Amino acid sequence: MAENQIPKYTSLGTGDRAAYCTSIRLLSCLVTESLVDALFYPLHGQGVAGFAAIQLQGQRGARDTKNLLALLPLLHTPIFRKGEGALLYLTQTIGLLDPLDAAPYIYVLGDTSTSEPTPLLTTIANTLSSKGWKHPNGQTWQCSYDPVVIWRKFASATGVEKALQEDIESEFTSSVKWQKHSFEYPPPAPSFSSLSVAWEQSIVEGHPTHPMHKTRRFLPPIPDFAPGDYDLSNPKLRFVAMPRNSMKITYNFEELVQPVLKTAAAKAGRDLVVPEGHIIIPVHELQLYHIQQKFPEVHIIPKEFELPLLAQQSLRSVVVPEAYRTLHLKLGVGIKLTSAVRTISPESAYLGPRFSAQVEPVLTMDRELVTVARELASVVHSNPNGEIAKHCAALVREYHEGHEEERHERHIVCTSLVERGHSGPGSDIPLVIRVFELDTEEKRAAWLERFVDVFFRAFLPPVLKNGVAFECHPQNCVARFDATTKELKGFIIRDFGGIRVHPPTLKETTGVDLDFIEGHSIIAPDLDDVYTRLYHTVFHNHFQQLIRVLDLHYNGRGWAIVRKKLKENISKAHPLYDAWLSPDRPTLPGKCFMRMRMSGMYRFHLHGPFPNLIHYRGEVEEGARATPKL
Template structure:
């Protein structure tokens, strides 16, 4: 009854459906009632109510039921409740979703992907259990049908919630893109990396990506970039193109010309002729997918012919690249007009301005253990000075340090992007996560010991700057690389990259350093600025606890038994000072909820830079379930 046993199309549909349902329930857009299972195979069923039915307590009619989801384990409840689910994770779910049939008054809808015979045989017991559970809440229901597609779920939610057509169409295309690209990923899985594989192989090994975002695999090209279908473009091997731009049209930070000169030199070598550039112009490397946007939006920019190109290797984010032929210790972060997950991956002028200044002025003054945490500084940047920031963000780039390029030769380390550690799905029905394979974690005792060391060093790396300086790095798995000794495979520390999701409390920074002001370093209206330290701690909880550690604990099978969270509590108790606000917020037993990032609520309100938070169960205090 695993998702890996499904055909790629069905598995992809469930991957997106489960994430969509996870957000809708966890963000309290719909209530989900827990019904304990009667069989040994099904722990329980989640009866998800429609938005309207979620506003009141029963009795409920068949039309009040959104879906019924068989669960592998008992989920986490809302505070003071033993029936309302507070956190529903995709890993809680069996890969089947049901609704009452049309014969019970439910309107007909299209099932995007029908279950094959093998899946139907495996799901028969689940359907019976789900029906039995649903009848305890809505006795009138007599039959169920399977729903495999997120587009049907989204249409059903949009109709009941009152979503306008423009937003409905936009989200529909993003969900559709997510399913299409996830199906392609399952059908054409990347090569499974080994511990000895280089860092870039781990970056390019991602099968699923974000564990809870409904648009986790979306790759939606926006005009003037033409639609990109699976198999049409090699995302892992983009080409860097060169643009000639008047300096007066750019804001340049750091030693940009010198840091990109080797890229331009290789482009000229590949073309077989030099690049002639005027003294009052500069050269800007861009992603090859961004050529159409630059040509349309910046008439002053001259895109050099395609013969002036450089081959690159994309990291997990796809728009950050290493350039082996030109850059040894640095990498490029480039803009392109592609919507990945919830955002178009351009670079805003404030972000381009921030990186080099934050790197040179604030990072050296922060309190953190340099042996445990490597902060990849952003050394230089460019961005257009176009008066419309929504246009300017399309012509921008950042040069940042690339510790992973040199760590093997100079430090005897293997740097692995943390997202890859929890990935599975490389061959057939193999659901063993890479972390277990790479570190030979074949017993419960080994998994516990490995996690204990990981959490210990993780908090020692990321908490000091928060506690002392009021600065939280966005330490989610895509931004974080774990550093392991090449010989012993012991964890040595971490690397953090990308300053776009920082959270900075200016009074705390000023009070803890010799800086008198942050003016000239961070724009006063920048989205990373926090009004309170609690705001900093909120960002930290989402990235470190809810996003990063939760998924790792789950795949190591240390979630439902509570062992992983006992490890988290123990290390937080040891590392957060007794009188610090962070301890009062996170470790107080009365803190039953903490603000969680609401992906769907943000999308419904058109948010990206500004985060929207809702009360999520405080995972730090989770003690597991009996007999897990």
């Protein structure tokens, strides 16, 4: 296939490119979550493998193009749906659509246009006509990158309530706006010698499939900052004094924040006076808006005591370079990123330090391969309404990245490895390929095999033995590389908000009862639920993007490496082997971002049947099924 006939999406102007990035993620979710039917029609020539005719589900059986949400040319044969509904209109139905499958064109029906159709669009239209699709008079296919156009048609057809439709629409608009700014003012590309925080701040696009991947919604009373008006990567640390009896303190929080308070006092040139009966809490400067509004008993410490911060990728986890080296802070802040408001719930403030002190030490893990960033202490407001209490909370967490120089290591957050589009030369090449000089398929395969091998040996033992799954998606995983050889040595895992624990298995294997607030979202009713959480974070989220970027997806080689290493690490007698590797598991539960958003969920997950990527064997095998003989 002559792919050079089709430009890369990176060649689009910043506005179109930003809109495309959000729209293609929206279509990816709608298709993969089975909210629409995406019919695949192979094509020969034109530089594409075929196209997806994405149809609103309420119109099954009616071959009328007015019922199509969009037409999407595809560079590669996608992964097809298995089982019921796999074959519609004598062609395969797509089961998993990834943004990297697609060519940078999205066609939607619009009013008659004077522009001449491209040869590709003419071929697509002729193919639909030959398959018996009717076309409405007075409308033509037009290229549109606007996610709002797609969303409105889908929401109208599926009966999404008007207020919710508009709320979600505003999040797409925000995502496009902030993505455009990121493209116009890209971060510099880190080098292998760059410190960990430089990698944290090198993100250009972010989440590979979430349509709100760049959304930044400042919840009132925080002002609605436009991109460029506020530097989210370099905020300030402020302090508030709260009555001690209004706060829930876990462990030695006050002791651990003393270095920060002393540094702030030294910079201000005078003592930071603590009112009697109060506790000083470090807060993100933007969160002062919420705290002043929601907690009338607060005393705001003067601005002269503020300290500079370096934000990690999540924006709420911050390094305090002048006060800490091996600790850092996680601060609640009323900003909505992707689907979640980045505050700290009372449940998380309670669990994190207790899990770190009671459970982490007894888990079955190779401590040379995996280092847990323990949450040492916390504070959260005691308001009985958790939706209010979460706005005044903070955690002190270990910061192992502060040891990287003395350990002769480089610590790189895994999300950054797949990023491209930075300022400077070579920006179209993903960082993992540039930094590790993976200029041949053999080098890429060898690098991936080492990565997968260490990853499984690091994170599978607590699942297999203790029924505990860390949420090891790429934002939570920091890879540790030897500073000289660049060899992967292990991982740091952080953030306990999305872990999954089966308490009976934990108790049976460690003797420890998990101490948590009833109703916490981390509790798994059975081991299958633990396996479900790990599958999504590891295979659908973490490995899929990495394997695609390494160009080891469509030839199936990357997933062959994954299967090999899984079989080396999971006994056939263990139920996890059957759960993931059995040929009778063509699908596995996947996290449904759009279904969750339309249901108003973010802490508890909705899952749907996604194609089991572990079984994927390459584009050739999928292509052989693309035109079934009936």
